[in-house]
């Protein structure tokens with residue numbers, strides 16, 4: 001993977017999408033500072049300049065190599081890379097479906113995946129990752145954490161961002177071939193499911209389509225990427241992104 005370091009940019013995802021025709025597959029754009037970092041649901045992603053990793057991985061696919069209905073395996077791949085990196089630091093994290101990374105009840109990493117399609121499936125994917133590394137105060141966010149906050153006592157030093165990114169990209173590359181075969185995708189899904197936040201734990205949710213709260217138990221993720229939740233009556237409910245919210 002080749003990483004291009006940018007000093008200041010609006011958003012590494014926006015820049016990657018603008019430069020998509022010229023960027024080879026497996027190029028990474030990483031910024032010291034984003035002035036308009038983008039999050040899920042049109043939110044802004046705030047990150048203290050020079051403190052955290054904010055980067056986008058560009059993947060380009062051969063004709064028909066990844067079908068559009070398999071796009072969610074990119075979430076598995078990206079999420080597992082971050083979880084494995086944090087494991088190597090001794091931080092136990094979980095994946096809040098589809099791709100938020102949590103340590104306990106605090107979010108340490110968010111992702112924004114933006115895909116382009118062609119007639120045969122996925123043409124390219126821009127995998128934007130914001131991982132909190134050295135930032136220790138989050139004035140605007142109540143439930144954010146970082147590597148430094150989690151390991152402050154053990155490692156009271158700044159983490160080298162370039163080295164941390166390199167480790168993360170190595171872990172990403174190791175699993176990348178799994179995308180290409182049914183067995184590989186099964187393995188990705190099994191590893192991903194094993195680290196799902198709130199799996200098998202009764203907890204409150206809001207069904208956003210029916211605008212109703214309910215208690216449910218996350219059982220897993222369907223092969224098409226939908227979250228499978230068992231409700232109190234034993235019924236199975238299936239949710240796409242933005243159809244369910246987790247209540248605390």
Ligand code: BTN
Pocket residue numbers: 010011012013014034036037038039040041043045053054055056100109110111112128129130131
């Ligand atoms: C979220 O949790 O809402 C998703 C946050 C994604 C943030 C990353 S930072 C690098 C990349 N560039 C962006 O503008 N967003 C993503």
